[in-house]
Amino acid sequence: MILHKKPEHTKVPGFWEMxxxxxxIQTGLNFSKRDTILTEVDYWMNFLDSETCHSLRELFFDSMILAPVSVNGLMNRNYGIGSxxxxxxxxxxxxxxxxxxVPHLSEKFCSEKTSTDWWQENPKKNPIWIPVQVSPLFRFMKYESGGEHYAHYDAGFIYEDGIHRTLKSFVIYLTTNESGATRFIRDxxxxxxxxERDHSDWDRRVLEEEVLSSxxxxxxxxxxxxxxxxHDxxxxxxxxxxxxxxxxxxxxYRAKSL
Ligand SMILES: [Fe+2]
Known part of the structure; x- marks a missing residue:
């Protein structure tokens, strides 16, 4: 049992009680997993069918909530609106x-080189994690012409129970576009x-030669x-x-007791 804590409305710009x-919410008929060249990056085509995507877009538009986010992912207009x-x-x-x-995900074995927040507040460095649930917190994001998001690292959310935490991000695409790729970047x-890594946001656009996969x-x-x-x-x-x-x-994910 995970004790979800709804964020304080006033502390989250653009908070939306859905x-x-x-x-x-349905998977498409042609659902297929695609190979990627990066470990710990999964890409599934037709995960949601077109009708579901349409309904989710409508739900978002009907909310009328659109808080500006800069190219650094911050709620600060001085840097230009990214989304x-x-x-x-x-x-x-x-x-x-x-x-x-969740049924498609497997247990996760983490090491000192695993790129996620498995190690904090984990005194015994328990390395094995079991996928349990999608978090109830979602960011619906809309990019218009000129929108972008500089390279950055997502962060995990650690639950107070000491057992649960988020280890992976996902992006569900609700539109098909010819630009605005999500790109994984050589850092x-x-x-x-x-x-020991520096996970600060980047303050510049990436160079083409730094793009590993798009x-x-x-x-x-x-x-x-x-x-x-x-990624950016x-x-x-x-x-x-x-x-x-x-x-x-x-x-x-939930920590697996050894
Ligand atoms: Fe991100």
Whole structure:
């Protein structure tokens, strides 16, 4: 049993108490897992069908919540708007997505080189983690022409029970776009112990030669990766006047007692 704690409304700009979901969350008929060249990066095509993506986009638009986020991922307009966000809270959506995601995930064995937040507040450095649930906290994000997000690292959320924490991020693409790829970036930190790495946001655009792998938004696909793998969102060029829309979420794991 995980004790979820809803964030304080006033402390999260763009907080959105999501309404009950009256539609089904369904996987597409052509669901398929694709090989990626990076370890701990999974990419599944047609994870959600087109109808589900449409319903989720409508749900987001109906919320009318669009808090500005800068290219550094901060709520600070001085750096230019990278995207607009609603931070949604829904246990129902978390449970629906858990049924579709968690059975595909396996136990996670972490080492000092594993790029996620498995080691903090873990005195015995228990390395084995079991996937249990999708977090009820979701970021619905809308990128318009010129939107981007500089290279950065996601962070895990550590629950007070000392047993649960998030170890992986996911991105569900609700639109298909010809630009605005999610890209994994060479940061040359792979040989440094994860607790000694500098996980500060980057303050510049990445160079083409630093891009290891790139995923263009494809409606219904999902990208799942360890939190601390360096990634960015390439500039979205805003083709055909339609935005790039994604849901960002997290996967909760439980420590396996040895
Ligand atoms: Fe991110």
């Amino acid at each position: 309404p009950a979901i009256a539609f089904r 607009q966000r609603a931070t949604g809270w829904s246990l129902q959506l978390a449970n629906m997505l858990s049924e579709l995601i 040359n930190l792979e040989n440094i112990n994860v607790w 995923f263009l938004p494809q409606e219904g696909s999902i990208l799942i990766f360890d939190h601390r793998i360096c 969102v390439d500039v979205y060029l805003g083709e055909k006047d339609h935005p790039r829309i994604i849901i960002r979420g997290d996967i909760i």
